[in-house]
Amino acid sequence: MSVEGLVVQGLVVDVAGREILRGIDLAVQPGEVVAVMGPNGSGKSTLVSALMGRPGYQVRAGSATIGGRDLLSLSTSDRAHVGLSVVSQYPGEVEGVDAYQLVEEMYRTRGLPLDSFAQDLLSEATGVGLSTALLSRWLNVDLSGGEKKRLETVLLALSGAKIALLDEIDSGLDIDALRAVSRRVGDQVRQGGLGVLAITHYARLLRELVPTKVIVLAGGKIVREGDAGLALELEKTGYAEFLPESQEKSSDSIFGL
Numbered sequence: 001m002s003v004e005g006l007v008v009q010g011l012v013v014d015v016a017g018r019e020i021l022r023g024i025d026l027a028v029q030p031g032e033v034v035a036v037m038g039p040n041g042s043g044k045s046t047l048v049s050a051l052m053g054r055p056g057y058q059v060r061a062g063s064a065t066i067g068g069r070d071l072l073s074l075s076t077s078d079r080a081h082v083g084l085s086v087v088s089q090y091p092g093e094v095e096g097v098d099a100y101q102l103v104e105e106m107y108r109t110r111g112l113p114l115d116s117f118a119q120d121l122l123s124e125a126t127g128v129g130l131s132t133a134l135l136s137r138w139l140n141v142d143l144s145g146g147e148k149k150r151l152e153t154v155l156l157a158l159s160g161a162k163i164a165l166l167d168e169i170d171s172g173l174d175i176d177a178l179r180a181v182s183r184r185v186g187d188q189v190r191q192g193g194l195g196v197l198a199i200t201h202y203a204r205l206l207r208e209l210v211p212t213k214v215i216v217l218a219g220g221k222i223v224r225e226g227d228a229g230l231a232l233e234l235e236k237t238g239y240a241e242f243l244p245e246s247q248e249k250s251s252d253s254i255f256g257l
């Protein structure tokens with residue numbers, strides 16, 4: 001297997017003393033989109049948290065590398081330096097820092113000339129339909145759900161990331177924003193060789209951001225893999241076949257089926 005992109009092998013993760021991920025194997029090559037789908041609570045966000053090194057997500061076994069470099073021994077900021085970028089399911093608010101300051105710092109870290117960062121930020125925001133007035137607010141503070149996802153897309157585009165983990169980047173986006181955001185990320189994949197792990201519940205994101213592979217996570221394990229067609233199939237069938245019987249029955253009873 002090529003070691004250029006993200007390679008995760010046998011990843012076991014505990015959260016609050018419970019085993020949530022039970023041996024995850026996956027790879028995302030540069031210029032490739034891999035989609036991860038699966039029922040609520042199956043461990044998708046836990047995978048992102050463990051790969052970004054969020055405190056409380058304890059890796060019990062397995063490995064994760066980018067370009068052959070071990071990720072798990074690095075601090076969260078060093079993971080960003082080796083090319084990992086994350087759009088969280090619920091982007092955090094950061095008081096005291098605005099988008100201009102963050103992007104200036106990104107450019108400084110990347111050794112890029114500082115004379116163009118503000119113009120680049122403005123043009124990326126315009127490209128995804130984000131009001132440029134919002135760029136001078138503290139990061140994500142008082143932004144709507146959709147505005148946060150647009151801002152995160154702008155920051156991803158300017159980050160120089162090699163691998164992006166997108167945790168439901170489509171949630172909260174209106175139809176036009178979904179198109180703009182998925183096209184912008186798609187351009188990075190095609191032109192910049194970005195590798196994307198795209199977590200989503202809906203096939204519509206994957207119409208623009210076409211995956212080479214769709215992975216289904218249930219109960220902390222990969223239970224199925226397929227091509228882009230699998231997302232469409234799941235949209236029709238749901239996840240009943242992957243749920244433990246008890247959960248299936250309880251959700252049936254809620255809806256009185």
Ligand SMILES: Nc1ncnc2c1ncn2[C@@H]1O[C@H](COP(=O)(O)OP(=O)(O)OP(=O)(O)O)[C@@H](O)[C@H]1O
Nearest residue numbers: 015016020038039040041042043044045046047056
């Ligand atoms: N910090 C935490 N403390 C306690 N339990 C957690 C924590 N993070 C995740 N979990 C638990 O781990 C399980 C997996 O959660 P996770 O957020 O990874 O699911 P998910 O697949 O992303 O679901 P969704 O589709 O709803 O976003 C859930 O049972 C959740 O309650």
Ligand SMILES: [Mg+2]
Nearest residue numbers: 044045046089
């Ligand atoms: Mg989640």
